[in-house]
Every structure is written in structure tokens, then in C-alpha cells.
Amino acid sequence: FVPVEYWSLHARLRGKTPPEFVATLREVRGERASLPNEAATRALMESLQGAPFTVKAVNRGERRRNPAPPFITSTLQQDAGRKLHFTAKKTMLIAQQLYEGVELPSEGAVGLITYMRTDSTRVAAEALTEARGWVTERLGREYLPDAPPVYRVNKSAQEAHEAIRPSEIAREPKLLAQSLTKDQLALYRLIWERLPWTSRGGRACSGRRARRSGSRASWRSMWRAATRARRPPRRTPRSSSRRSRWPRRSRCVRSIPSSTSPSRRPASRRRHW
Template structure:
């Protein structure tokens, strides 16, 4: 047994962060140790006792303190999807030669004009308190009527409002947002994305040797290392001095984020 064990904590896998953590190692936190023991007990209680039951009753492979809760959430969501009653509606809009489009918002003051035939309006079956659904055109007959009115009446712009908005930069990649971006832009599955990210993290062969190109890719934290921010500002000062930010944008962490590692970014020097 160690006589005086200490704990070194770091959330960036870099020489600077590791050396700083070792230099500032602190006493063990007994609360964290107790929490780990509690998780271990839950693993054994659920894993050893529930897993055999799952295999006998449903053919599943195993149960666990994390996957069982996640599966419960997925099942709840699936029940909501199954219980959802779809409503058919029509979108009505006008495209103007000036280059803009106006959508029908459902607030027209024109009274509906019906012919001698009975026309079924699905809107009558919609709850009046459902403001979102009530603004939609819920029958083909009503959509056709609105189009006819739009074609035979002049259109007037009643008000034009200009707004100046400031947009903050998107937060840096975490595991989930990295997978989403790779899926949308490159068509990669989550498994393919993580495989490529693992290769980039472990390193690729470059002219000056093998080098990892990104930080650790399994993270839920958007925090950025001070060294990385300083290097980015240094690069901008040389290549794009007009756009050097006065301060670094800090994104709010999710309440459930463990923040064990920094965000997924390009590897820093060294």
C-alpha cells in the first residue's frame, strides 16, 4: 500500500496539463471513492441479478445501471412516437419576383366562401386550444380557396422591420455534435465517425514523424484549454489581425456534463 497516495487531476491529454496535474496533486477525496464503490455495488446488484432475468424473459444479453435507464428512456420515447396521431395539412406560400417568399400564417381576415357542395374541413376536428395546429391549412379545399384569393387580390407589404443580430460562434465539438456534423456533411455513421476520430487521435504518419491530430474525442465538455486559445489568437494575429476576438467565448456546460476532457479540437504544438 502507498503511504501517502495523492490524486492528479487533468482534463487535457497534453504534456503541459499532465505535468501541471502531477505538480499540484492533492489528497484523495473520500467522497469520490465512496461514489465509485456505490457504482460498483449497483453494477453487481443490477448486472448479476437482473441480467439473468433479462436473458430468460426477453432474450436480451445483459442489464446495467446505465444501459437499463437509457433503454427505459428510449422505450418511453418510442411509445410517444407510436401514440402520435399524424395530421395532414397543406403549406401555402407566395414567391415574389423581388426575391422573397411569404408564407400563409393562418391569420387571414377573409371569410371562407363555400359552394353548394358540402366541403369537409378537417380544422373542425382540431382542438381549438391547439394554436399551432389551428394556424395550419388542414383541408385541400381551404388551401385551394386561399390560393384563388391570393391570385385575384393585390398584395401589400404592411410593415418591414430590420433587425441587427449578433451571432456567437458555435460551441466546439463534443462527441455527440461531432457525430451529428459528420452524419449531415459526410454521411458517416456514428461508428464510422468514432473510428476515424480514434485514428486521428492515435496519430497519423507525417513527414516529421507520427503525430496525433485531434484531442481526445470522447468528451461532453465544451471547455478549451488556455494554451489552445492562446495559440489560436497568435495565429489570427499573424494571418487575420482584423478578426482577433477581444475575449474568448465561453459556452455554458450542460448540467449533466462530466467535463473529464476538453472539447474536440486540433492538437496543439508538441
């Protein structure tokens, strides 16, 4: 494998209305931008500093984004690895501690989550009712669909246990901060936030060339209470006219060097018989 150097160019643009945004160069005089080395990139960058930019097109559409299903063992391990940087082994060890019980003041040992080895997304009716009540009380009735979301069941799922969830939605993470270790609290918060999230309705997003894409929530939906559960989408400035001169001036154009690299996945040896 021979690495090939390439560069990318990004401009921070500002129009008459905020916010500022960053666009990436894709075309030069109608052709795909080719920035093979630093010299070519810097020459182009100098010519673009302070130059006016024009919006060529604004494409709007709408798509529906549904809440993620309740945790099963595999998705809990994946989310804990991605958000908390826990290994699968560490995730299951801490989940075991939360399941078996943690000493709480005036309550003794209390199991904080349901069984953590499960392949089912099913949630008990009582827990679902409790979660919907919490959403209604804290956020408002408009955040709930008329009926709870229904999730597709894997044909191979045994469903011997329900999904991984907090044993009581009333035990919010902030109330347990003094009783749990840092890692226990982080994993419990991850599990706790998922239940109200899965009880809420979906949300509509409207999507948005140098190229910029993003989304804008057209309905409040579940984002208000789940900011810690997922990263919010990148916001794209509004434009009232398709041909408007909205990203009128670039404040900063910067370049980033990169190179192609082989896949990180180790090659597997194939045997021929």
C-alpha cells in the first residue's frame, strides 16, 4: 500500500444573519477540487481569503428520526464503549454491580437496573407507564406519542428477560451521585436516560455546496431531555432566497493535510481447498 497525500480546504463563512458556519471546498471552476500538496493548497487558499461566496442552492427536505430502542446487552456494550470508553468486560462488571444492588441511605441494598444479559427490547407495561408519566410531568404531554413506540423483535431473540432499564424511573442519576462510584454513575445515567428517550415520539429534521450539510429540528420532540444521550445535529443557517448572497464573506480559510491509509481491519488468511 502506498499512501497518497491530499489536502482539504475549509472556509468559515458569515452572512447577514447568524450563525457562522464552516463549508468545505468541493469544486474549482466546475471541476472536482484536487489539492495534492501544500503548495497548491496554499496558493488556492490565498486567492480565497476574503473573497465573497454565493449560495448556489438550498435543498430542503424532511425525514423522521425515531428514538433508539431500549438497551439489550450488545447495544449497551456498544454505547458504553462509544460514549464512556468502557470495554465490554468493564461494562458488564459495573452493570452486574448495579443489578445486584447498591447501598442507598435508609433503603439498604437496592438493585438499580434490570437483568443485564438480555436480547429483548421488551419493556414491562408498568415501567413504560411510569416512564410516560415522567415525560408528561417533566416535559409536557406534547412530547409523547398517542401510543408507545413498537420495536421490531429479532427472530432469534429468546426474550427470557425484558430490556435493560432502571428498576425505577424516579431514581434519577443526580439523586444517586453520593451513593455510586464515578463509573457506576456514568453507566447508570446511560441506562436511565434511555428509558424516557424510548418512550417519546420521533422527530422531524430538515436537511441542507464549497459544501455544507446539516439539520434543523422542526418539532421539539425528545431532544430537550436527552442532550446527554446523543449529540445534537449541526445547525445550518436559514436562507430566504435560493440565490441570496447569504454566506457573503469568508472570515477564515484553512487547510488540513491528510493521506490515504490502509484499512485498520486485519487481513484474514484465506484457505483454498
